[in-house]
Amino acid sequence: MATSMVVDFEKGQKALDSVFKTSNEAKAEIAKYGKDTVIDGTIGTMMDEEGQIIFLPTVKKEFLSLSSTDYVSYAPIIGNEAYHKAVIAECFGDHKPATPMRVVSTVGGTGAIHHLMHNYAEQGTEVLISDWHWGAYDQICAEQKVKLRTFSMLTEDCTFDFDSFKKEVTYLADHQERVVILLNTPGNNPTGYTITTEEWQQIIDFLKAIADNGENKVILSVDVAYIDYAGDGDKVREFFALFENLPRHLLVTINYTLSKGFTMYGLRAGALIALSSDQDVLDEFTTIGTLASRGTWSNVCHPAMQTVVNIMNDLAKFKVYEEERKASYQMIEERAHIFESEAKACGLHILPYCGGFFITIPCQNAKAIVADLKAKHIFVIAMANGIRVAVCSMPKRHVKGLATKIKDAMDVRA
Template sequence: MIGKGSVGKSLDDKVFAITDRAKKAIEIYGKENVINATIGVLYDDNEKLVSLDTVVDTYRNLEVTDIFSYASEIDGDSLYKEAVRQIVLGKNYKDDFIGHFTEVIATPGGTGAIRNSLKNYLNPGEKVLLPKLMWGPYKIMAEEVGASFDTYEMFDETGKFNIKDFKNKVVKLLKEQENVVIIINDPCHNPTGYTLEINEWKEILKFLEECSEEKNIILLNDIAYMDFSKRNLNEYRNLFKNLLENLLVIFLFSMSKSYTCYGLRAGAQLALSKNKNVIDEFLDVNKFSCRATWSNISRGAMALLSQIVLDDKKLENLSLERNRYRDMLYKRAEIFLKESREIELKVFPYRDGFFITIPIKQDIEAVVKKLESENIFVVPLKNEIRIGLCSISIDKIYGLSKKIKQSIKE
């Protein structure tokens, strides 16, 4: 009965299945005896969901109409869009990006931002270029819009970004299709926790500018975890000034991680270009897509963000709160990485963020099964396992790398 374009589509989400097994183990053995490293949200050291006081207080004090009314515009309320501009490009973006044009489209989470971007910049049958180590839903979103994907290796033999393979894959797509759409998940890459160095970004952008002289280049920078990195934001923002007009940058913003409000489902696309026609076109097609799919997003979520970001005192309080939890993550990572080095457990390069990933050369299903027999639940990837540092209390971090190493050896 379904249409031909939907034949064969079904969702097999292994993460949710493993999380369910972890929950059952907790019911049987007690929370203190189970390590659930599958969860992708931030927990404190009592393993309770983190909620930021500034966010909670602001939301509770919203006007009823701000929570229950429709958004004022399909593409998002004006104050929300201004807040997104200030978050991504800085408070002084109007001065810092003179001669540039921007537009913001409000979306349901970062997922909506990704979906809109793939839908409107990939031609049917084209491929989006993704990191080989990636957040899995990128792939099914490409499939959903009638596209497919190719991948670039994340790391070279020195543990740096594999610029050589990245360039090779971009050149390959240049020969095959009209538009080259690329996703770079940075900072705090999911699943490795890698954050690009500024010099690595410079080389990427210089190369993409050269490529844009041949074809349209659309760079999607997934910044869902941006506030959990210690990167110098001014250095990062300066990278995107005065790029060639045929290189369009779309920042994929999400409220979920930085504001710990995963269920409100609020995000945005922010497009930046020196070509006004490109930005006008971006607004038109993505606004159309919004109306054709979710119509508009939660007015309450938009009011929440704008009331915090556009209020200097609230924003300062939020930053202080968030930085404490960011430091908590660094402490967890520091312990895990130190113990891993001591026992020579190989880990992909980590700098910031929620996750650490470990390469597995052995039978990955056997490794995962062995860990689960000890009530340690992780997310298996293709030839890797992902550890959600974000959800493990610090006392359970101690000794975890040793248990993983033992499971790999067996």
């Protein structure tokens, strides 16, 4: 037996995230065979048509012109007020709900989810997440000793499966006091699905009733990592207005990140935003959030946060930044449309793409198919119930023909 020094809880865990692992394999092949031979549809970072990572020009310029103090000084643990205001302005746009809110700065969106699980999900209990979800949720929950319960996100005709959602929420409400729900929308990773405003209305009405039953505490968390790449910026924010008149025992949190919208993936900054009608709940959110930060990463990347403050405080800069971001989104959309239309033409069934960085092909034996594709220098991600293709990271010339190649590989394994 291999020697082990770690605590019992951590024993036997597998080290590397499969997305980063596969992405590293693709990078190694690109170094060996060149970027024209290798198709890399693994990771959620935007690449331009030449295969270079995109750093939105306005963000880059602002970041590179900060003062030395902004680069190296500690930010307040919770983040400063200017950053909180900037995050609220960008996140909610014209649909900021009239509900008191607070912000705690976090290390990316991952940090926000960490704080959510750490502070609001009791160890040993279950939290509810859709069956189609970002793989990192599993690891974050495991680290917090919280179990995942899933509901089926999509019906056969690809709308939000409210019946399944209701069934699983009801189960949790019957078995434990806390009902913690994490939904990733708009532009869900991995499916690209966006919950519509009408579907949101149904969700909120139902959760308000649970929170009012006198027995449960409901924490609804929305991971909006892809909000700036999920369609019309105004339309995709409409659902925020539904987070008003919240009952005392319904806390809503928004997981926000600078990784995607501001293309500062590696700079590691984001925020957890809390909305509640109860002042005590918000005060507690601030105190406990600050303590959790102090006990984990302490402060968040100061220059990343300052860059956002400077852009959001200057309307002219913000407008230019918005245009650049829109252009990047259009680039992803064009790639997605190529994939969608070719998939249709060759009979490859894909999940409905509303926005975001990925397209998903539901299938059973994804691991084997993905291994076969690797042998042909095509790198995509195998999930338990499908294959994820990162249209954000592939030039159009690599997207063209890809649906057919995947369909052929699937037919071989059928």
